Amino acid sequence: SQTIHQWPATLVQPVGSPLSLECTVEGTSNPNLYWYRQAAGRGLQLLFYSVGIGQISSEVPQNLSASRPQDRQFILSSKKLLLSDSGFYLCAWSVNGNTIYFGEGSWLTVV
Amino acid sequence: DQQVKQNSPSLSVQEGRISILNCDYTNSMFDYFLWYKKYPAEGPTFLISISSIKDKNEDGRFTVFLNKSAKHLSLHIVPSQPGDSAVYFCAASLAGKSTFGDGTTLTVKP
Numbered sequence: 506s507q508t509i510h511q512w513p514a515t516l517v518q519p520v521g522s523p524l525s526l527e528c529t530v531e532g533t534s535n536p537n538l539y540w541y542r543q544a545a546g547r548g549l550q551l552l553f554y555s556v557g558i559g560q561i562s563s564e565v566p567q568n569l570s571a572s573r574p575q576d577r578q579f580i581l582s583s584k585k586l587l588l589s590d591s592g593f594y595l596c597a598w599s600v601n602g603n604t605i606y607f608g609e610g611s612w613l614t615v616v
Numbered sequence: 617d618q619q620v621k622q623n624s625p626s627l628s629v630q631e632g633r634i635s636i637l638n639c640d641y642t643n644s645m646f647d648y649f650l651w652y653k654k655y656p657a658e659g660p661t662f663l664i665s666i667s668s669i670k671d672k673n674e675d676g677r678f679t680v681f682l683n684k685s686a687k688h689l690s691l692h693i694v695p696s697q698p699g700d701s702a703v704y705f706c707a708a709s710l711a712g713k714s715t716f717g718d719g720t721t722l723t724v725k726p
Binding site for chain 1: 620622648650652657658659660661662665705707709711712713714715716717718719
């Protein structure tokens with residue numbers, strides 16, 4: 506069966522510090538991979554999606570970036586965090602592009 | 617411009633009764649629709665989906681209805697149970713990308 510893991514689960518970072526969230530998927534090959542963010546009291550906003558290694562599409566202009574160095578690894582990064590980057594970040598995967606499956610989520614608080 | 621809207625931020629129902637969660641969308645090109653359930657501090661869990669070529673899909677206590685002419689879908693939970701209390705997100709998919717509503721918090725009272 507397929508599983509998805511993302512880490513760290515919780516982190517508190519000062520403004521201006523870098524960020525790296527990692528996500529791996531097991532049990533499937535060549536999945537579509539996604540990064541979503543849920544701000545407080547809001548829905549899920551698609552940040553990045555990838556259909557293959559090195560192929561990243563950005564949905565929202567911001568100071569975040571994503572990379573896919575391996576088929577089942579997806580990384581969300583920032584060089585300098587802003588207060589507005591605080592939120593709940595979710596990695597997700599899909600095979601057919603329709604039904605997506607989410608990881609456990611990572612709480613980011615920028616202080 | 618929000619393409620997927622859940623106009624009710626919250627819903628409260630009695631245990632055993634029906635819960636009806638609603639969702640509206642604006643883009644007629646969406647071809648797949650999904651419902652997710654989310655508990656605090658956890659990732660959303662896939663519940664049920666429906667293709668745009670259908671108008672109803674049922675899975676146990678959960679039924680999703682799609683009205684393409686009205687660009688409206690709904691999730692029915694019958695009978696509702698206290699464990700169903702969570703935030704429910706609807707999503708609409710096009711070309712492999714899903715757009716989510718803001719969610720409806722369902723509370724099922726014992």
